[in-house]
Amino acid sequence: MPEPRNSILISTINRAEGATIMTISRRNFLQATAAGGALLGTSVLAGCSASKTGAVTAKDRNLEIFSWWTSGGEVQALDALYSVYRKQYPGVKIANAAIGGASGGTNMQAVLQSRMLGNQPPDSFQGHPGAEFIDSWVKTGAMEPLDKLYKDEGYAKVLPAALIEMSSWQGKPYSVAVNAQRSNLTLYNKTLMKKVGGTVPTTWDEFFTLADKAKAMGIPAIGLAESGGNATQCVVEKLLLAKLGPDGYKGLFNGKTDWGSQGVTAALETAARCFAYANPNYLSVIGSDEPSLVSSGQALLILNGDWCIGGFEAKNFTDYGWAPAPDTDGMFILNSDSFGLPKGAPNPTPALDWLKVVGSKEGQDAFNPPKGTISPRSDRDDSHYNAYQHWAVNQWETAKVFLPTITDGSATSTQFTTAWANAMQSFDVNKDPALTQAALVKAAQSDKNISS
Amino acid sequence: MTRDHWLGLLVLSPSLIAVGIFVYVFIGWSVYVSTIDWSGFVPDYTFKWLDNYWQVATDPRFLTDLRNLVLFSVVFIGQCIVIGFILAVLLNRHIKGEGIFRTIYILPFAVSLVVTGVSWHWLMDPTTGINLLLRAIGLGAIQPSWYLSQSWGIVAVATANSWQMCGYVMAIYLAGLRNIPTELVEAARMDGAGPFTIYRRVIIPLLAPVTVTALLLTGMVSVKTFDLVVTMTGGGPGFATDVLGLNMYQLAFQANLYSQSAAVAVIMMMIAGLVLVPYVMNNRRLKRTGLG
Numbered sequence: 001m002p003e004p005r006n007s008i009l010i011s012t013i014n015r016a017e018g019a020t021i022m023t024i025s026r027r028n029f030l031q032a033t034a035a036g037g038a039l040l041g042t043s044v045l046a047g048c049s050a051s052k053t054g055a056v057t058a059k060d061r062n063l064e065i066f067s068w069w070t071s072g073g074e075v076q077a078l079d080a081l082y083s084v085y086r087k088q089y090p091g092v093k094i095a096n097a098a099i100g101g102a103s104g105g106t107n108m109q110a111v112l113q114s115r116m117l118g119n120q121p122p123d124s125f126q127g128h129p130g131a132e133f134i135d136s137w138v139k140t141g142a143m144e145p146l147d148k149l150y151k152d153e154g155y156a157k158v159l160p161a162a163l164i165e166m167s168s169w170q171g172k173p174y175s176v177a178v179n180a181q182r183s184n185l186t187l188y189n190k191t192l193m194k195k196v197g198g199t200v201p202t203t204w205d206e207f208f209t210l211a212d213k214a215k216a217m218g219i220p221a222i223g224l225a226e227s228g229g230n231a232t233q234c235v236v237e238k239l240l241l242a243k244l245g246p247d248g249y250k251g252l253f254n255g256k257t258d259w260g261s262q263g264v265t266a267a268l269e270t271a272a273r274c275f276a277y278a279n280p281n282y283l284s285v286i287g288s289d290e291p292s293l294v295s296s297g298q299a300l301l302i303l304n305g306d307w308c309i310g311g312f313e314a315k316n317f318t319d320y321g322w323a324p325a326p327d328t329d330g331m332f333i334l335n336s337d338s339f340g341l342p343k344g345a346p347n348p349t350p351a352l353d354w355l356k357v358v359g360s361k362e363g364q365d366a367f368n369p370p371k372g373t374i375s376p377r378s379d380r381d382d383s384h385y386n387a388y389q390h391w392a393v394n395q396w397e398t399a400k401v402f403l404p405t406i407t408d409g410s411a412t413s414t415q416f417t418t419a420w421a422n423a424m425q426s427f428d429v430n431k432d433p434a435l436t437q438a439a440l441v442k443a444a445q446s447d448k449n450i451s452s
Numbered sequence: 453m454t455r456d457h458w459l460g461l462l463v464l465s466p467s468l469i470a471v472g473i474f475v476y477v478f479i480g481w482s483v484y485v486s487t488i489d490w491s492g493f494v495p496d497y498t499f500k501w502l503d504n505y506w507q508v509a510t511d512p513r514f515l516t517d518l519r520n521l522v523l524f525s526v527v528f529i530g531q532c533i534v535i536g537f538i539l540a541v542l543l544n545r546h547i548k549g550e551g552i553f554r555t556i557y558i559l560p561f562a563v564s565l566v567v568t569g570v571s572w573h574w575l576m577d578p579t580t581g582i583n584l585l586l587r588a589i590g591l592g593a594i595q596p597s598w599y600l601s602q603s604w605g606i607v608a609v610a611t612a613n614s615w616q617m618c619g620y621v622m623a624i625y626l627a628g629l630r631n632i633p634t635e636l637v638e639a640a641r642m643d644g645a646g647p648f649t650i651y652r653r654v655i656i657p658l659l660a661p662v663t664v665t666a667l668l669l670t671g672m673v674s675v676k677t678f679d680l681v682v683t684m685t686g687g688g689p690g691f692a693t694d695v696l697g698l699n700m701y702q703l704a705f706q707a708n709l710y711s712q713s714a715a716v717a718v719i720m721m722m723i724a725g726l727v728l729v730p731y732v733m734n735n736r737r738l739k740r741t742g743l744g
Contacts, residue, residue, distance in 0.1 A: 140492065
């Protein structure tokens with residue numbers, strides 16, 4: 001069949017076999033293309049303008065805050081901060097760009113990296129102050145120094161020097177902490193503890209005595225959740241502090257303490273002993289379910305930070321007790337959430353105002369009670385704090401030394417923290433202290449901070 | 453003819469440009485990134501040539517990834533093709549509820565891999581799921597550790613993935629079966645061939661193109677596995693169910709070792725190419741010599 005003159009051959013299928021020949025008229029084809037092109041063009045334009053946050057309305061009237069607080073007490077706390085901000089700076093539209101999922105904000109970090117690399121930073125983003133933050137964003141020149149803010153707001157008078165030092169690089173601070181969290185805690189189920197007939201252990205020897213008693217009754221002494229979790233990392237971190245002492249522990253991050261030394265071996269060997277007393281399904285329990293091991297009575301205690309208390313409250317579990325992790329009394333492994341000011345933030349003035357709110361007494365007093373953490377300011381109002389928070393404040397004020405945490409990225413760079421996490425994941429399975437120590441030594445050698 | 457030629461080029465040009473940029477230019481960029489030292493936020497453009505590949509290859513995790521790739525591919529492709537073919541043969545009988553059964557079998561393919569991963573994570577958890585069922589029906593002695601097994605965990609993941617894709621392979625086999633001319637089957641039957649012989653000598657050879665397509669599709673899926681592993685095992689206990697895709701993702705977004713991540717990506721591409729390139733070349737040779 002001959003093709004009509006004004007038509008376009010759309011398709012032939014196996015022409016040799018004389019199969020289908022489809023045609024449409026040229027005019028119809030051009031109309032269709034024009035319509036399709038117009039549709040594509042407008043959707044591309046719409047996509048472009050939607051992605052430019054803050055460029056739609058006037059400058060300095062918007063604020064985009066990027067965090068991983070999307071559920072429970074964390075979202076309540078964030079909203080409380082927003083209320084304080086709105087009261088002090090009316091007329092600014094706040095965009096809450098929180099991204100949830102994955103513990104410790106891994107998803108949020110991935111999106112943040114893309115945005116920072118693509119020069120589209122948010123006005124402020126949540127992070128843990130310390131080596132990871134400094135290595136990733138400060139040293140690469142992506143953040144503005146905040147020394148003037150610190151001077152104007154007088155933070156040096158109300159915050160301990162260790163916290164300011166953790167947030168600083170080359171003498172200048174780059175982030176403002178909104179809370180203080182403690183990483184080295186023992187959190188236990190009070191009813192189970194009474195059933196076993198023991199008390200919360202203050203040394204590792206006491207722990208193993210207690211663990212043997214519990215094992216005889218069929219109760220796992222320590223809870224681990226290792227499917228995408230960091231329970232083993234937390235246990236080993238506290239053991240490192242217990243065996244090396246504060247100075248030895250700090251020396252791990254600047255090369256003064258050798259990762260191949262005896263203290264590290266002792267820590268890993270003690271950790272290897274713990275696996276025998278852990279809940280037998282520790283390889284398949286999802287990391288975020290670690291608090292539920294204690295609240296549901298599957299384990300006697302967990303060695304983790306006070307953010308697990310949020311997990312208890314979410315399950316309406318109040319029968320929990322707390323104490324410093326064994327052999328680490330007086331030492332405060334500090335973790336905190338803080339905000340900085342990225343260079344090239346679309347709305348610098350509201351962003352700086354946000355930092356003022358975050359660091360202020362009013363902001364922190366509104367934020368911390370629902371979050372379950374404490375304000376690092378010495379002039380905090382603790383009237384709304386629960387029993388744990390009161391104890392935490394007392395510990396904060398009487399702590400002999402503040403230390404960074406490896407697991408949550410305040411002690412080492414992302415490369416080392418990932419190698420650490422991977423080594424601990426293998427440790428869960430091979431339970432071999434020597435193999436794990438070799439992996440950590442290798443990771444330390446390739447880390448510029450430690451090996452220099 | 454020239455006007456049609458130019459018009460054809462014009463019509464194809466948006467696709468050509470898009471594919472050119474988003475596929476080939478970016479592949480080139482990945483190869484370039486894998487040869488420099490980009491191990492932090494700011495790239496350091498000094499050439500390290502094959503150093504990144506060496507660092508990736510000497511990581512014991514990488515060897516586990518390769519082993520898992522082979523195991524996963526064999527189990528996944530084998531299950532998909534065998535089960536898909538059997539289901540297609542059964543459905544080809546023009547039974548009454550064929551449409552319903554076809555829908556049921558192909559429905560898992562409509563479920564995203566993330567949902568598949570989460571569901572099978574719970575199904576194959578040794579303390580819940582299938583093991584509970586086994587205990588309930590009196591087979592409590594058989595309590596496999598599924599994806600927590602050090603050596604065979606990846607087989608569990610492959611099974612979950614083949615549950616998802618069997619229906620799709622069944623659909624293409626069904627189309628292939630329906631295209632086989634009945635005269636050939638009848639001729640074979642008249643020559644005295646029994647049912648098994650008909651399948652072995654007539655039907656399966658005629659379905660060879662479909663089998664190749666299925667092999668290719670499932671092969672590509674197995675090289676690129678990522679979402680299922682992340683949601684089902686997270687890399688498994690001690691990286692026992694780790695795969696190349698997950699390794700690449702963590703190198704980039706957790707460790708910020710972008711160059712090493714690019715090296716893993718290039719290796720994945722070369723593995724996929726190993727399978728694809730000979731097939732395409734063979735096809736072209738057959739077409740050229742008129743045998744295809």
